[in-house]
Amino acid sequence: MTSAPRLPGTDGRKMSKSYGNAIFLTDSPDLVSKKLAPMVTDPARKRRTDPGNPDICPVYDLHRIFSAGETIDRVNRECRTAEIGCLDCKKLAAGHLNAFLAPIQERRKPYEQNPKKVWDVLEDGTAKARAVAQTTMAEVRAAIRLT
Numbered sequence: 001m002t003s004a005p006r007l008p009g010t011d012g013r014k015m016s017k018s019y020g021n022a023i024f025l026t027d028s029p030d031l032v033s034k035k036l037a038p039m040v041t042d043p044a045r046k047r048r049t050d051p052g053n054p055d056i057c058p059v060y061d062l063h064r065i066f067s068a069g070e071t072i073d074r075v076n077r078e079c080r081t082a083e084i085g086c087l088d089c090k091k092l093a094a095g096h097l098n099a100f101l102a103p104i105q106e107r108r109k110p111y112e113q114n115p116k117k118v119w120d121v122l123e124d125g126t127a128k129a130r131a132v133a134q135t136t137m138a139e140v141r142a143a144i145r146l147t
């Protein structure tokens with residue numbers, strides 16, 4: 001239902017930890033670039049001068065998910081005319097993907113440095129859920145007695 005209905009992994013199949021083709025939220029910018037460098041592209045584009053077809057390229061799917069509109073338009077145009085090479089295209093994709101990951105990694109940092117915070121959040125959530133469940137159960141018991 002979206003312009004990019006599935007997130008491709010680095011081998012072009014759906015991204016999955018079990019396929020070993022995943023990019024993780026914790027991957028550093030360097031690692032993301034390294035993972036994207038050998039990523040599969042349009043198989044018909046063998047030489048730099050061959051025009052490509054972004055519609056069948058998983059790197060372009062990543063652009064459609066993570067890149068800015070002008071980058072998506074540029075890749076869509078310049079791939080078909082061989083103005084942009086796959087290496088540069090992947091560097092652009094890595095840049096946008098890293099920009100997407102940066103704020104997530106920033107928010108994660110305090111929890112990495114102090115894992116006890118995670119337990120505090122979980123315990124707090126458990127206490128809130130328990131209170132709601134107890135209220136619901138009281139309502140259920142009352143309703144059963146009424147019927």
Ligand code: SF4
Binds near residue numbers: 054075084
């Ligand atoms: S230029 Fe980009 S979209 Fe085109 S085939 Fe290469 S990696 Fe895929």
